[in-house]
Amino acid sequence: MTTTRDRLIDAAAGLLDEGGPAAVTLREVGRRAGVSHNAPYKHFQDKRDLLAALAAGELRVLAGRLADATAGETGAARIGASLRAYVGWAIAAPERFRLVFGAWTGPHAELESAAQEAVATITEAVASAQAEDDALPRDTERLVALLRSTAHGLVDLELSGHLRKRPGAPGPDDLIDELITLVRGGGPA
């Protein structure tokens, strides 16, 4: 049984994908969900709260993808799989990526716990890789922060068209490979 609440979130996600944040109006969300233009207020505090619920769901999807992608890998390859899954998710749904990591005014409990889940998944992959590959730096927190930053920036610059100006320029996946090589000190796998 799909609740009205779920249909509202689905409608918002569809509108976001199709027309960006400007297309997500509560009036159209209601229309698509088959309710009135202010029925959303019976399920969410306000528009921001609806978007946060959507963003939290997306972060849980991301965490699942990261877990799946890294399950069969070992060593530095595990880190590579994790970063490629992150980038793949973001490139496939740019508007959701931007929503999730955009400017949120004030804290939101559900969103924060979902974010923590995604970071924990990456951290596990990195910690395992470190245990299996002595060429990796030892400080897990620093390494995770650096890897996340690079993957995130790669995606953001790619999506905004700032990364590749000419054809043949290195793309996100090329740069992830380069990053992992550098992070291992350029030595043999």
Place this chain on the structure above:
Amino acid sequence: MTTTRDRLIDAAAGLLDEGGPAAVTLREVGRRAGVSHNAPYKHFQDKRDLLAALAAGELRVLAGRLADATAGETGAARIGASLRAYVGWAIAAPERFRLVFGAWTGPHAELESAAQEAVATITEAVASAQAEDDALPRDTERLVALLRSTAHGLVDLELSGHLRKRPGAPGPDDLIDELITLVRGGGPA
């Protein structure tokens, strides 16, 4: 002599800094500039065009800061100075950073040429550093793309609160140092 056009851009910048993108309404921009709520349409095609002019100006400021910061440095320190200037600019004016690198629908000539200028400044710093330090990777384009991505992601995660959850966690400047160490293969300066 400050033109009406300049006062409109200044008003938009002030509103952006104070209240984020939602606070930048053409009506309030006009009010602050001492003109009517639709005088902006005599100087800009629409709201997006005004914001693009603001963003382009900010990118030119950034390019200048990068040039200044790297002028007195050599080798890998030049890259460090460049990245710290980038991060410093972004953290000091988060809303402008987000505007500049946000989602622009369709191309905008002035904005694109300003972006090219900023990238060229970073590229010069990196190319000089490569000439002075053999420990750096040789491919300038790849290296620039990787450095820009990391710096950009660092800022974006920091601003959204996703980078540092606990006090004492490494901040942007720590991670820039780590990145430069890794990029040099971890060897001696």
Place this chain on the structure above:
DNA sequence: ACCTGAACACCGTTCAAGT
């Protein structure tokens, strides 16, 4: 408990008119 319809105070944009 969940939803509707009218209303309010906004917003970007257009247009006719003024100097």
Place this chain on the structure above:
DNA sequence: ACCTGAACACCGTTCAAGT
């Protein structure tokens, strides 16, 4: 050339009312 004021079609949010 530059600006104004009214108007239009939106929007988020609130509120009284309905089942």
